[in-house]
Amino acid sequence: MTVPCIICVAITGSLPQKSDNPAVPITIDEQVESTQAAFEAGASILHAHVRKEDGTPTSDPDRFARLMEGVRKHCPGMIVQFSTGGRSGAGRERGGMLPLRPDMASLTVGSNNFPTRVYENPPDLVQWLAAEMRTHGVKPEIEAFDLSHILQARAMADRGELEGTPYIQFVMGVKNAMPADRDVFDFYVATVRRLFGPDAPWCAAGIGRHQIELNEWAIAAGGHART
C-alpha cells in the first residue's frame, strides 16, 4: 500500500464497565492516558465516548471538552472523533458536543436492530446531526451497520448534506444487525469504490470476538483498522 495505514482507536466504548474489565478507562484522566499510549504506539484517530462518574455513558459536552483538551496537549496531531451514537443520549443531546469542533464525529444514517432493541436514528435527527457537522466543520464518519447506510451516505452527499467524500466505517458482528460475513464485507468494499471512487477511505470495526478478523480483512483490502 502506498497510503499509510490509519489506525483508529476506540479507547472506551459505550458499554464496558469497570466491573467487566478493570482496565477500561472511564475518567477523563484515564482516557487521556490510554489515548496517549495508543498514539505513541501508532494510532492516528481517537474514536471517543465519555462516561459519567458512575461509569454510565453520557453526551455531556463538558466531558468531551476536557477529553479533547487533554488529547490535544498530549497527542499532537491526533485526529479526534466524537461519538454521536445513541447509547450516550437521546435525540439532539447526541450532537450537543459538536460545537466543540472535533476533527470528526460518527454519524449513523439509518436504523437497525441491536441485540435487545432498535437502534433508532430517525431521518430528522440524522439530518440535524449532519447539518450541525457542516456548521461546525466536523467531518462525519458514517457508521454503516447495514448496506443501505452506504447508499444513504451517497444520497446525502449528492444533496450536499455531507461535505467532501464521506469516510465510511463498516460495523459488523453486532447481534441482530450485520454479521461478520466475508462476502458482504467484499461487497461493502466494492460498493464504497463504486459510489465514492477507488481512493475513497473506509475502515471496518468488528464487534467483540470479530475485532481481529475484521482488522485483518480491512488491512488486506486496503482499508483502515479500528481497534
Added chain:
Amino acid sequence: MTVPCIICVAITGSLPQKSDNPAVPITIDEQVESTQAAFEAGASILHAHVRKEDGTPTSDPDRFARLMEGVRKHCPGMIVQFSTGGRSGAGRERGGMLPLRPDMASLTVGSNNFPTRVYENPPDLVQWLAAEMRTHGVKPEIEAFDLSHILQARAMADRGELEGTPYIQFVMGVKNAMPADRDVFDFYVATVRRLFGPDAPWCAAGIGRHQIELNEWAIAAGGHART
C-alpha cells in the same frame, strides 16, 4: 424458466386512500372483488392489508377473517398472505390475525428507516411473530428492507425459528431505506442463493415508480413478481 412464474398481488397497501386514487379497494367487498380480478388474470398470491371504515390501516382480525372467507370462496387455491407490517398496528396487535391460519404472512426481521420515521421491529417482537407463525402453521415471507435482513433470516432458520426455506422478498425504492439499485439487487439474489440454495424462492417489490423496473429485474433473474 421451468418453474412457473408466481405473481403476487398487493391489492391494497397500508397507505393509499380513496382521496389519492378512487380505485383503491378499501371495503372487504371491494378487496375481494379486486382480488378475484387479479386471480382470474393469473395472480397466485394475495398480499393483504385491511382498513377501517375511514380508510386507515388496521390489524383487526375480524376484517382479515372476512377477507380470507371471501377469497377462499371466490379464488379457490389462491395463496393468502396477511401483512404483519408496522403501519397497521403497534406491538403484538400486528400478529393478532395469525391464529386465522392464513397460508403465509409477511415478517420483517430487522429495523430500518422509512421516509419520515423509523420502521421499528424490535428483536422480541420479531421473535414473537415468528413463534406465532410456527404455532399456527403460517409460512413467513421475509420482507428484506436491507441486506442484513436476509442474513438474519438465515440465522433464525438455523435456530429453528423459521420453518423450512423462508421465502424472501426484496423491498427496494423506499426513501431512506434501500434504493432500487441494480448491483444491490444482483447481490441480494446471489446472497439468497448462497445462504438458502440455488432453488430458494424469492421475489422483489419496487415501491412507487420502481415497481415495473423491479418486476422486470425479478422475472429476468428467476424470481417472482409483486404487483
